[in-house]
Amino acid sequence: MKFISTRGQTEPHSFTEVVAAGLAPDGGLFIPESLPNLGERYQSWRNLDYPNLCAAFFKVFATDIEFGHISEMAYRAYQSFDHPEYAPFAKLDENTYALELFHGPTLAFKDFAMQFLGQLIEYQVKMSKRTVTILGATSGDTGAAAIQGLMGKTGVNVFILYPNGRISPLQERQMTCTGATNVFPIAIEGSFDDAQYALKDVFADADFRREVGLTTINSINIARILAQCVYYLYAYFRLPDAIQASDNLEWVVPTGNFGNILAGWLVQQMGVPIGSFRIATNQNDILHRLFSSCTYQTEVVQPSYAPSMDIQVASNFERFVYFAEKQNAARVREVMQTFRETGKYVFEDFDRSTFSSSRTQDSEIPGIIKTVFEKYRYTVDPHTACGFKDLDPGKTSIILSTAHPAKFPEVVETGTGSEPLAASLEALKSKEITNYRVEPDSEAIRTFIRNRLRPRP
Secondary structure (H helix, E strand, O other): OOEOOOOOOOOOOOOHHHHHHHHHOOOEEEEOOOOOOHOOOHHHOOOOOOOHHHHHHHHHHHOOOOOHHHHHHHHHHHHOOOOOOOOOOEEEEEEEEEOOOOOOOEEEOHHHHHHHHHHHHHHHHHHHOOOOEEEEOOOOOHHHHHHHHOOOOOOOEEEEEEOOOOOOOHHHHHHHHHOOOOOEEEEEEOOOHHHHHHHHHHOOOOHHHHHHHHEEOOOOOOHHHHHHHHHHHHHHHOOOOOHHHOOOEEEEEEEEOOOOHHHHHHOOOOOOOOOEEEEEEEEOOOOHHHHHHHHHEEEOOOOOOHOOOOOOOOOOOHHHHHHHOOOOOHHHHHHHHHHHHHOEEEEEOOOOOOEEEEEHHHHHHHHHHHHHHHHHHOHHHHHHOOOOOOOOOOOOOEEEEEEOOOOOHHHHHHHHOOOOHHHHHHHHHHOOOEEEOOOOOOHHHHHHHHHOOOOOO
């Protein structure tokens, strides 16, 4: 299988090439040259455990890697998960399920993709005998999951940008208390969007990318999105047959960057009838406004109780635009250029029939956490709480529980009356924080990376 850019000005790449590149040379995002139809094969995957399902799924896309190597990587990737079902369901009532995606090493859904991507990067370093430089930006959980998947790996240096003071203290400690000598957490002044813009500017410098062997672990890397597709399949297979066959199945997805929901939508586009999708945003609601009015427009980022969604530029939205615009790369270039210059794009129309959306104000989150706890005796983190806003009573709702509540103890305790705890997070509280301050400027970031890299062989 080959992969092409959403902007249409890059030659087709192999799977290993797009993992190594991250962002396409023309500034676009890689997508499969054509989406496969899984209709003839996905039923044969129904009884696979999670690592084997991941391997079977990636066999379709990673056609330049031997299947035995894919299987080994998938097996190793999920050994650190602490639940035998990897992504268990919590059935709250007949029409409401929580899909728990927080049983990985950093207690967030990003572990599903990052643990596998870490294995892919390690494999590529071993095969190529060349070091790589990872540059990522995070609004909270991505950075911690990336660091956990890559720290200590030979031939890999990891630089993670995060907005200083705008992630939870425990999210910051997960990134800055590892003691790993190949990890450089960078606290920038500004928002996640500022970090993301700086990251994309760095990647636009082709000479620098070649110089340091640069790639990214953000969800602009297509391997991240494909890895997230797997838990939709895994969960779908474990639903009761009557729910699978129903026309009223809806996946409720807390999302800011659009990657988590794009993965489910792609599974649907590949021929798996998994239902519809509800975008659950916090008060940084660019996606809710888009799917309500066809207007994609930035506003000022407002810090919130759900910091991983404090985003006003959904980096994965470009992939959806590509398909919504009938794979017209010229239109994608027009849309993204206009948006970059003006901060706004009004679509004449696009098919929104598969999606609905909701917006949760920060002031509502503690009350939702309290209501869910009192109604179901179930504790949710503030991101997952956004998923419980305005549920459709006529549908079976699968709410993606994206993070362990112990990562956000203050607001959860406000809602439930008790502090949620996790042993791995408690162990971080006595460790020393090590981070670096760099301006969210592409030249400053390039200089920092050059100064910190160990000599290349």
